[in-house]
Amino acid sequence: MSAIKSHTLSVRPKGKVWPTVVLLIGAVYCLVPVAWVFIASSKSRAELFTTFSFAPGSGLFDNLASLFTYGGGQYGKWALNSLLYAGLGGLLSTLVSTMAGYALAKYEFRGRSLIFYCILGGVLIPGITLAIPQYLLLSQVGLAGGYLSVLLPVIISPFGIYLSRVYASSAVPTETIEASRLDGANEWRTFRSIGLPMMVPGMVTVFMLQFVGIWNNFLLPFVMLSDQNNYPITVGLYTLLSKGSGSPALYSLAITGAAVSIIPLVLLMLFLQRFWRLDLLSGGLKG
Template identity: 75%
Template sequence: MTTTAPARGRTGAQGSAPPRLARHRTGRTGPTLVLALGALYCLVPVVWVVVASTKARSELFSTFTFAPGSGLLDNLRDLFAYGDGQYGLWVLNTALYAGVGALLSTLVSVMAGFALAKYRFAGQRVLLYAILAGVLLPGITLAIPQYLLLAELGLAGSHLSVLLPSVISPFGIYLSRVYALSAVPDETIEAARIDGARESRVFTSIALPMMLPGMVTVFMLQFVGIWNNFLLPFIMLSDQDRYPLTVGLYTLLSKGSGEPALYSIAIVGAALSIVPLVAMLLFLQRFWRLDLISGGLKG
């Protein structure tokens, strides 16, 4: 009898999963379903745009939604021929706004975030609260005041009218401050100062390399935000030769009600506008992977 009881326990354990393990598996099912639904919700519009870009004008509204078409090459030819190559000009404008704007915004955010994290000065807490308020403030509320201010300076309608407002990012500054607090040890800064390094040398030679993954994150968020920004350039710009892709594609769609052929051009243009974002994300993710590996080695 003393030998059969453990055998029963082992048989019961092998025959059915323990209640704790079953509850653990059940608890993971709900979050997995939610994530799958969220991914489906985000990917379906992208798939629709890619599939619709392959359809000819006659196939766009007469075939099954997710059935590929036969007009991709014609749509691409019409897109780049529209307005004597105006789409290419919109791409260059968008690359200018997003590339230069994100780079300048990243530099300003990193410098401001490092100063807020590692220096003590009068009004620091008030400035931090103002930045947090800027994070909570919707960008749409600033578009009109920014236009009036730049119009007074005579910059409305120029490339600078889109570039300058994108340089200051309250969220980028706050994110850089949080990253500087955790990634740049105070002991390292003090050791550099004892060795005679100036503050500029401390920032460029010590802080910047340590904050590189955070800088990549800020740059990526700013680049995507500026690339997809519609309201600010729509208010600021009146010359179509200075439009970014968002405003340019909007003009194509607005004209499509009177000229249905422009719908196919706008759709294939929207599909192509996704490619640079995906390519840049794939390129920059190696910096995040490098940060995770280095963190594991330190641990």
């Protein structure tokens, strides 16, 4: 028995090595390009085009000054537009997804399964295939080219509704809802007072996914918008890169702009992380 136990103990650590190695390789694969963007943004144009190294450069503050003064502060406008699209669009999408997911999870009505399967089908459809039809529809009603042309398509998120439905099924007890109805509360008050607070961690997850997806979205605003003052950061940086063939200095601005655009996502993740920790703590207390 002692020999078997010692053999088992010697095998288990080895079995844990390979998953760790795979995770480390994946982390390096994902983080090295991000690290290079931050390092490259600190280099002057001479350092960027003459050497390739991961050593920080000496042109960070000059690059930031050039970035935020380019085109009369155009990058600042793009950043505010991205914040509007991602912030407002993420909030509206989270609200719609929460209400739809709660209804699909807690109400019995005819056609519920069909609606849910249609939503699952929507999850499988790539967003890139919907950009042109959405543009044609919005152009018919005169909304193409404005802020609404980017906001309206992102409000409905099939994946967000699916996540909300799954979370509502497990996090909101049906017995609690029935008790609220017996106390005389209507459906809206039950959802607002009981369902919504219990779904906050799930709502944070949906909002985070939607914010990051909208912030990084390129094709939809590229198709919808023609005025550069309405561009988000993604399309704005693309215009800098497209002009960079005639003016190499714009490459440095595009790299610096890409590095700056990552910072809000990191800050948002750090800020919202406490909600996930709170959910894990509450789950541990329940168990």
